[in-house]
Amino acid sequence: MADVLREKCDVIVVGAGHAGCEAALACARLGCDTAVFTVSVDSIALMPCNPSIGGSSKGHLVREIDALGGEMGRCIDATFLQSKMLNASKGPAVHSLRAQADKQAYTRRMRQTLEAEPNLRIVQGEICELLTGEGPDGKRRVTGVVTASRAVWEARCVILASGTYLNARCLYGDVITHTGPNGLQAATHLSDSLRALGVRLLRYKTGTPARIDGSTIDYAKMEPQYGDVPVVPFSFETDPAAVQKEQELCWLTYTNETTHRIIRENLDSSPLYTGVIEGTGPRYCPSIEDKVVRFAEKDRHQIFVEPEGAYTSEKYLSGFSSSLPERVQHDMIHSVPGLEHCRIVRNAYAIEYDCVDPQQLQASLEFKEIAGLYGAGQFNGSSGYEEAAAQGLIAGINAARRIHAQDPVTLDRADAYIGVLIDDLVTKENREPYRMMTSRAEYRLLLRQDNADERLTPVGHEVGLISDERYERFLAKWERIHAEVARVKAVHVGPTEDVNAFLRERGSTELKSGASLADLIRRPEIDYTAAAALDAERGEIPGDVAEEVNIIIKYEGYLARQELQVQQFRKIERKVLPDDIDYLQIRGLRLEAGQKLQKFRPATVGQASRIAGVSPADVSVLLVWLRGSGRDTEGGAE
Numbered sequence: 141m142a143d144v145l146r147e148k149c150d151v152i153v154v155g156a157g158h159a160g161c162e163a164a165l166a167c168a169r170l171g172c173d174t175a176v177f178t179v180s181v182d183s184i185a186l187m188p189c190n191p192s193i194g195g196s197s198k199g200h201l202v203r204e205i206d207a208l209g210g211e212m213g214r215c216i217d218a219t220f221l222q223s224k225m226l227n228a229s230k231g232p233a234v235h236s237l238r239a240q241a242d243k244q245a246y247t248r249r250m251r252q253t254l255e256a257e258p259n260l261r262i263v264q265g266e267i268c269e270l271l272t273g274e275g276p277d278g279k280r281r282v283t284g285v286v287t288a289s290r291a292v293w294e295a296r297c298v299i300l301a302s303g304t305y306l307n308a309r310c311l312y313g314d315v316i317t318h319t320g321p322n323g324l325q326a327a328t329h330l331s332d333s334l335r336a337l338g339v340r341l342l343r344y345k346t347g348t349p350a351r352i353d354g355s356t357i358d359y360a361k362m363e364p365q366y367g368d369v370p371v372v373p374f375s376f377e378t379d380p381a382a383v384q385k386e387q388e389l390c391w392l393t394y395t396n397e398t399t400h401r402i403i404r405e406n407l408d409s410s411p412l413y414t415g416v417i418e419g420t421g422p423r424y425c426p427s428i429e430d431k432v433v434r435f436a437e438k439d440r441h442q443i444f445v446e447p448e449g450a451y452t453s454e455k456y457l458s459g460f461s462s463s464l465p466e467r468v469q470h471d472m473i474h475s476v477p478g479l480e481h482c483r484i485v486r487n488a489y490a491i492e493y494d495c496v497d498p499q500q501l502q503a504s505l506e507f508k509e510i511a512g513l514y515g516a517g518q519f520n521g522s523s524g525y526e527e528a529a530a531q532g533l534i535a536g537i538n539a540a541r542r543i544h545a546q547d548p549v550t551l552d553r554a555d556a557y558i559g560v561l562i563d564d565l566v567t568k569e570n571r572e573p574y575r576m577m578t579s580r581a582e583y584r585l586l587l588r589q590d591n592a593d594e595r596l597t598p599v600g601h602e603v604g605l606i607s608d609e610r611y612e613r614f615l616a617k618w619e620r621i622h623a624e625v626a627r628v629k630a631v632h633v634g635p636t637e638d639v640n641a642f643l644r645e646r647g648s649t650e651l652k653s654g655a656s657l658a659d660l661i662r663r664p665e666i667d668y669t670a671a672a673a674l675d676a677e678r679g680e681i682p683g684d685v686a687e688e689v690n691i692i693i694k695y696e697g698y699l700a701r702q703e704l705q706v707q708q709f710r711k712i713e714r715k716v717l718p719d720d721i722d723y724l725q726i727r728g729l730r731l732e733a734g735q736k737l738q739k740f741r742p743a744t745v746g747q748a749s750r751i752a753g754v755s756p757a758d759v760s761v762l763l764v765w766l767r768g769s770g771r772d773t774e775g776g777a778e
Contacts, residue, residue, distance in 0.1 A: 159517025209605025
């Protein structure tokens with residue numbers, strides 16, 4: 141067809157949500173000619189559900205994205221309405237930043253960031269087909285895409301970041317619309333192309349609450365929720381002074397027995413319970429009807445009323461997701477204190493969509509059977525903006541490295557929450573949208589949000605996303621931290637009246653002999669900041685340096701113990717399993733384990749150990765076989 145448009149680039153990114161934006165920016169910044177496709181240029185980095193970034197464990201992901209050179213942290217720092225450190229009363233391993241976003245401002249800033257990249261072009265259009273061919277090694281490889289207008293775009297790599305748009309439909313009551321979120325066009329053809337290539341797809345479901353007119357809320361019946369003062373930024377590059385501003389209020393209210401009765405009486409009209417919804421929903425973010433059924437003993441559930449943006453009075457009802465009919469939604473919302481007379485702007489709805497079974501992916505997020513094709517974000521069966529962005533960044537980095545004939549970057553479970561996230565996706569049999577949680581990370585004391593730069597900025601610099609200037613600042617910061625830790629350990633105090641008066645004031649045991657300042661900081665009632673009163677030599681210390689010094693001294697023994705655990709973990713994690721192993725021929729391996737290993741083809745013994753159906757005894761058999769076959773080699777994450 142002579143009139144068909146033909147274009148060529150290095151990398152095509154399908155989707156411009158949070159995964160697509162990070163993937164496209166990473167590829168472009170690493171020197172690849174990149175095109176990002178979206179069903180609407182007005183929906184770039186859209187937040188169709190919760191208007192926030194971060195949260196428990198998700199704040200860790202945002203910090204890690206930033207430490208690697210991604211964009212999400214900088215974008216939310218520039219557009220937040222309220223910021224809060226969650227779990228601040230607990231240990232540092234679970235501290236997590238969360239910020240309410242101005243949704244339109246966030247989208248607008250991210251779009252401007254994409255538009256400013258010289259190697260990146262934005263294209264509005266639906267991708268309908270993947271093009272593949274045979275590579276020099278005889279393996280299938282991706283060669284490009286075809287759009288709905290039949291335009292052919294050739295590319296050396298393609299990243300699929302379609303979010304919840306793939307063959308999507310939205311539902312509430314008996315109302316079904318074949319659209320993506322917010323009524324945007326769904327991608328209705330790509331699923332067929334993927335199936336034709338032998339790709340296994342899953343059907344998942346998520347949902348979003350109603351939005352209401354904030355001017356019709358009775359706030360006197362709700363509890364105000366304030367942001368933190370001072371605000372802690374997400375990005376290690378953001379000047380803390382730049383984010384100190386007047387913050388918007390959020391509000392807390394609760395459902396009640398009337399709300400629950402209305403829901404129970406109308407379950408037979410919920411598509412979730414009538415079988416109309418086929419997809420599997422997220423266990424850890426259930427709809428309100430799910431909560432009422434599963435937690436029948438609870439007489440109320442929290443509802444957070446959160447701003448959608450500074451440009452609008454529209455409010456988001458966090459915790460009130462539903463697919464019940466419109467009439468029922470009105471009744472149950474109006475039964476909640478403070479919402480009795482509110483006007484509903486947008487109804488809640490559930491959304492079903494296709495996604496890939498992520499066990500078809502390598503840890504680099506490249507498909508095992510289709511070279512140059514990568515998956516990222518909710519397309520990979522995860523949930524959440526932060527999980528999506530993290531995968532998009534890794535997929536983008538690795539697509540660019542493939543273009544430049546470099547080895548892929550993979551992060552393991554002791555490197556980052558991103559490593560835990562991707563490892564869980566590609567090795568475990570997930571049958572619901574995957575959500576990151578701190579409890580999933582075995583080494584979470586080492587994987588804190590505060591030290592994400594120490595763990596990952598060297599990786600970002602080596603990859604090429606962290607500038608030399610930023611890297612020098614990073615090195616100077618951590619040199620100062622370690623020097624200060626050493627200095628504090630060398631400072632000794634005696635059992636003077638001043639010292640003991642200081643200890644009595646804080647309910648701490650008095651000294652009978654001398655002690656180091658570090659010994660005092662390790663006491664629960666004293667920290668590095670308070671100990672300044674006993675430290676005449678201490679100069680002015682930046683807040684981020686002081687935080688690290690306190691954590692390193694206070695948790696030194698626990699950190700050392702976890703480092704030893706990591707060393708043991710990596711003994712098998714880096715043992716490579718060759719691609720050509722016939723697991724069914726390995727003597728001593730149980731049949732179930734052999735079949736699972738043959739199907740999933742893990743890259744390392746560590747990955748193999750986390751596949752359901754592979755026991756510790758099977759891992760021992762693998763290790764013996766590797767030694768006996770002379771193929772006992774080590775590799776793993778960069």
